[in-house]
Amino acid sequence: MKRRALSTAVAFAATSALLLSGCGGDDGGSGEDDEIAGAAKDPAPGTSAESPSGDAAKRPSVTLPSDVKNVFDGWEAGDAAKDALLTDVTHRINATDAAIVAADPNSEALRFYYKGEALAGAATWVKGYVDEGRSITGTVRFYDPDLVMVDKDTAALAYCADESKASDKDRKTGKADKTPVTKESYVAYNSRLEKGEDGVWRTTVLESERGNAKCVR
Structure with missing residues (x-):
């Protein structure tokens, strides 16, 4: 099974290079020290977690x-600053799904966790579901996060998603699509994030590609 594609990711490789450009270091990419380690983390799917320590932002409630x-596997860096960023990304992912379920492209949570190009893309994606009378169901596992800090307020994050146990469904009948599990059930994401004055990490660029070899299991 698989969900409606977030984007066709035209020139995905070029976007990846753009996200990681200027990240510092001799090799221009993530090294061994940038790997995300930690036990599997599965935050409660119904409600956003509390704000990280020292964060005064009032996050919108997100309920699924x-x-x-959504299951987040290995999304702990063991570093307070990086963990705060990864937590905000989990909130953004949950907020996107909540907006689809609620058929609300103008969701407050979308506008809170996205900005710029990424916000426009997310709203269009949710609207596509609304226009087609579709929603979502099932479990998606997010794994292999690869985080590069550009500076204290900018970062690039790549990660994978396994949608083999998730699918679209008809909003009126509630009937889920039944499609075979293939390499297209696995999605590679590249994103760019910026930290606001309120301490929240917001996604400014987000691209995806189905069937990317690095994510296929």
Whole structure:
């Protein structure tokens, strides 16, 4: 099974290079020290976690129905600053799914966790679901996060998603699509994030590619 594609990711490789440009270091990319380690982390799917320590932002409440779940595997860096960023990304992912379920392209949570190009893309994506009378169901596992800090307020994050246990469904009938699990069930994401004055990490660029070899299991 698979969900409606977030983007066709035209020139995905070029976007990846753009996200990582200027990240510092002799090799211009993530090294061994940038690998994300840690035990599997599966935050409660229904509600956003509390704000990280020292963060004064008032995050919007995000609630997912019982049949929609996101699992974040290995999303702990063991570093307070990086963990705060990764937590905000989990909130953004949950907020996107909540907006689809609620058929709300103008969701407050979308506008909170996205900005710029990424916000426009997310709103268009959610609207596509609304226009087609579709919603989502099932569990998506997010794994292999690869985080590069450009500076204290800018970062690039790549990660994978396994949608083999998730699918679209008809909004009226509730009937889920039944499609075979293939390499297209696995999605590679590249994103760029910026930290606001309120301490929140917001996604400014987000691209995806289905069937990317690095994510296929």
